[in-house]
Structure formats: C-alpha cells, structure tokens
Amino acid sequence: MNISGSLTQVLRIEDSSQIGYARRTAQQLAELHGFDERDAGRVALVATELASNLIKHAGHGEIHLRALKRLDGFGIEMLAVDRAQGFDLDACLADGFSTGGTQGIGLGAVSRQAEVFDVYADQRGAVLLARLYPRSDRQPDMPYGVSQHSLHDDPACGDVWHLAYNNGSISALVVDGLGHGEDAERAARAGERAFALTPFAEPTVLMEDMHREMIGSRGGAVAFAQFDGARDQLIFAGVGNIGASLIAADKSRGLASHPGIVGGQYRKARPFDYAHVNGHLLIMYSDGLQSRWNLQDYPGLVHRHPAVIASVLHRDFCRGRDDVTVLVVALEAAHG
Template sequence: MNISGSLTRVLPIEDSSQIGHARRTAQQLAEQHGFDERDAGRVALVATELASNVLKHATHGEMHLRVLKRADGFGLEMLAVDRAGGFDLDACMADGFSTGGTQGIGLGAVSRQAEVFDVYADARGAVLLARLYPRTDRQPDLRFGVSQHSLHNDPACGDVWHLAFNGPDISALIVDGLGHGEDAERAGRAGEKAFALTPFGAPVPLMEDLHREMIGTRGGAVAFAQFHGERDSLTYAGVGNIGASLVTADKSRGLASHPGIVGGQYRKAQPFDYAHVNGHLLIMYSDGLQSRWNLQDYPGLVHRHPAVIATVLHRDFCRGRDDVTVLVIALEAAHG
C-alpha cells in the first residue's frame, strides 16, 4: 500500500463559533470518504468535544485534520493542539465533565467513540489525538504520524512525503524541494513519482531514479528509510539536509546524510544500515523544523502515538520560515 503525502489541514479554534465550523468540516470530510451517517455522527461528536477542550483550557489553539488512507477505505484523524498549561486530564476523562457549550460527555466517552485516542499534556500545552474508522473497518491502526505545513499556508508545499507498506516492511520518503511554493513542490512530486514505483528497491539505484526524475526541476534534499521487519533492520539513504533519528526511551542516534542536491549535483548516496531497530521510533523531518529537540525533555512522550509526537515537535520547534514536515513511525514488525 502506498500513501501519497498531503498537508495537515489546520482549523483555528479561538472562539465558540469555530467549534461548529470544526464539527461541520470534520463531519463533511468523513462523509466524503465513505463514513455512513452513524460513523460520521461519531466524528462530529468527537470534533466538538476536542475543539471545546481547546477553548476551555487554552482559550485558543488549533484543530488538525487528516484523512488516513487504508488498504480498503479511509479513516479520519483529528488533533486538538494548544500551547497553554493547566490541562487536567483526569478531570476531562471523567464522564459528565463539561467543557462548556457541549453535551459534557467527557473525554472518557470520546475515547470510547474513537478507535485510537491518545493525549500528551504538560506545562507547554496539550495535544489530543482521535482517529476514527468506519465500524466495518477491522484493519489495525498504522502506527505513524505526520505533521506537514506550508509556509504562510500556501496551497503549494515544497516538502513531499510518501509511505509504502508491504507486509512487515515500511519505506518512508521525505523530499524538500529547494525554496518553497509551486516550483519546489514540482521538484518534490517528481521525486515522489520515482520513489513510488519501487519504494523497496536497492537504495543506490533508487536514489539515482529520483535524481533522473528531478533533473530539470529545482532539485532538492532527499532521504528515505526502509524498515525490514523480519530482519529487524533499517536502511537509510539521504542527500541534503533532511534530519532523521532513531529514538528509544533512553537514547537517540542521528542518521547520516551526504551533501548535495538530488536533481542537481550529488555524490553516490551510500546507504547506512542499522540493526536491532524493532521498538524504535523513526523520526524524519525537513529543515523547517529546528534540530535541537530532544524527546527526553518530554517525559513519557516517546511512548505516545506517533501522530501525537509529530504534532508536539511541530508545535514547539517549527522555524516558521519554511515549509515543514515531521514524520514519525513506530518500527514494529507487527505492522504487517
């Protein structure tokens, strides 16, 4: 299964009228992607409660929406994001706890409505995740998360990401086209097109395929990682300034890239192999994200859902002067 990357849809939550807009937007997205009336109603309920929590605890924040491609159909991801402390998770999880202007069903009830529910909250703010799938969808949740945003909310984004799943194996790509806007996006999509044909191919010829496809565009930085589930290993190849790390609860190691521009000039992209990576997080990011983050500064975050981790990192380390992509994947052989 191939998942072609898309931007995170961001809805501001700054006054009560925007709660209704978030609810309607999420419900319409669900209906457009195969949710029946009952399942779309669950989406509307969860969106209302998540957005209401933002106003209750932070007075302003955002709702992040993403359609999730599945092997058969689609799911919907919603994240409530704020930058204020004081979030009382225990109180909010209690049924009947009102967030003001809602049915007061509490996040405990929301967690039962959603197939996936997770939270991370500290003095820097809170991120609440809900993923909903149609009741007929019995596929396991794919343990990845991505937060992607263009500079100044431009509809074109020079960053491009792509994921491929093949049984227990995963292949992940990020391309950062030089600059930003339509020309940068054209470069990124050219690279993605070549990658999608053979995402599990041998790394050196695969990078050469991307290079050939990107000639005539601006070119860009490229990195891809191939997780071999049965072999419990990861192969990584990068050219340019895509950052990547393998992270566990007690350590982090950066993955090395080579200098150059794919589609321009670069030396042969020698891949690097990493053994015994099962249970690690793979975090890849474009240079729109500062590189000075450390998950150990966020106690317990490493154990949260990858979508929560990606969103926290974007919230706290986005440079704000370029397109930005953060991709987080839990490396688990059980993906297949």
C-alpha cells in the same frame, strides 16, 4: 500498501463560535471520504468536544484535521493542539465533565467513540489525538504520524512524504523541493513518483532513479529509510538537509545524510545500516523544523502515538519560515 497524504488542515479555535465550524468541517471531510451518516456523526461529535475542550482549558488552540489513507478506504484524524499550562486530564476524561458549550459528555466518551485516542500534556500545553474509522473497517491502526504544513498556508507545499508497507517491511520517504511553492512541489512530487514505483529497491539505485526523475526541476533534499522487519535492520540514505533520528526509550541516534541536491549535483549517496531497531521510532523531518529538539525533554512522550509526537515537535520547533514536515514511524515488524 503505499501511503501519502495532503497538507494538515488547520482549524484555529479562538472563541466558541468556531466550534460549529470545526464540527461541520470534520463531518464534511468524513462524508467526502466514505463515512456513512452514523460514522460521520461520530466524527462531528468528537470534533465538537475537542474544539470545546480547547476553549475551556486553553482559551484557544488548533484542530489539525486530515484524512488517513487505508488499504481499503479512509479514516479521519483530529488533533487538538494548544500551548496552555496543561489541564486536569483525569477530570476531562470523566463522563459528565462539561467542556463548555456541550452536553458534558467528557473526553472519556470521546475516547470510546474514537478507534485511537491518545493524549500528551505538560507545562508547554497539550496534544489530544483521535482517529476514527468506519465501523466496517477492521484494519489495524497504522503506527505512524505526520504533521505537514506549508509556509503561509500556501496550497502548494514543497515537502512530500511517502510510506510503503510490505509484509513487515517499511520504506519511508521525505523530500524537500528547493524553496517553496508550486515549483518546489513539482520537484518533490517528481521524486516521490520514482520512489513509489520501487520503494524497497537497492538504495543507491533508488536514489539514482529519483535523481533522474527530478532533473529539470529545482531538485531537492531527499532521504529515505528502509526497515526490514524480518532482519531487524534499517538502511538509511539521504542527500541534503532532511533530518532523521532513530529513537528508543533510553537513547537517540542521528542518521547522517550526504551533501548535494537530488536532481542537481550530488555524489553517489552511500547508505548506512542500523541493526536491532525493532521497537524504535524513526523520525524524519524537513528543515522547516529546528534540529535542536530532544524527546528526553518530554517525559513519556516516546511512548505516545507517533501522530502525537509529530504534532508536539511541530508545535514547539517549527521555524515558521519554510514548509515543514515531521514524519514519525514506529518500527514494528508485525505490521505489514
């Protein structure tokens, strides 16, 4: 199964008049991706409550919206992101607790509407995740998350990410085309096309395939990680300034890349092997994200859903002067 995605759609929620827009936008995205009237109605309800909760408890914030590609069909992901001083989560989860302008169904009811619901809140703010799938969808949730945003909301993004799952193995890619805008996106997409053909190929061969495909473009930074669930091993290969870390509850390891530009000039990138990584988080990010973050500064965050982790890192460490992609993958051999 190959997964790639579009930019995160950001809906700014600054007053109660924008709640209706969030509801309609989320419902339309669900309908566009095959949700029937009842399932799209669940999406609309959850969007309404998340947006209302932002106004009530944070004053303002953002809804991050995206369609999730599945083996068969799509899901809808919504994240409510704020920078407030946190809120009384237990009260919000209680049924009948009104978040302002709604019927007071409470986030507890939202958690029952969503197939995946998760929250992280501290003194920096809160991130609430809801993933909804059609009732007929019996596929498991895929344990990854991505936060991808272009500079100045440009419709073109020079960052590209791609995930491939195959019988307990995972191959994850991030490409950052040089610069930003359409030319950077063309360079990154060229690399992604080559990667998608053989995502589990021998790393030096795969990097060379991507290099050949990117010649004639601006080129870019490339990194990919191949997790073999049966062997409990990860191989990482990188050229340029894609950051990457392997994170467990008690430790973190940075993954090293080589200098150069894929599609331009680089020396053959020797891959690095890492053993005993089952249960770890793989975090890969373009240089639109600062590198001076540490999940240990966020107690309990390492145990939250990867989509929550990606959004927290984007919220707190986005440089704001380039496209930014944060890809978080839970390395779990059982998922195929």
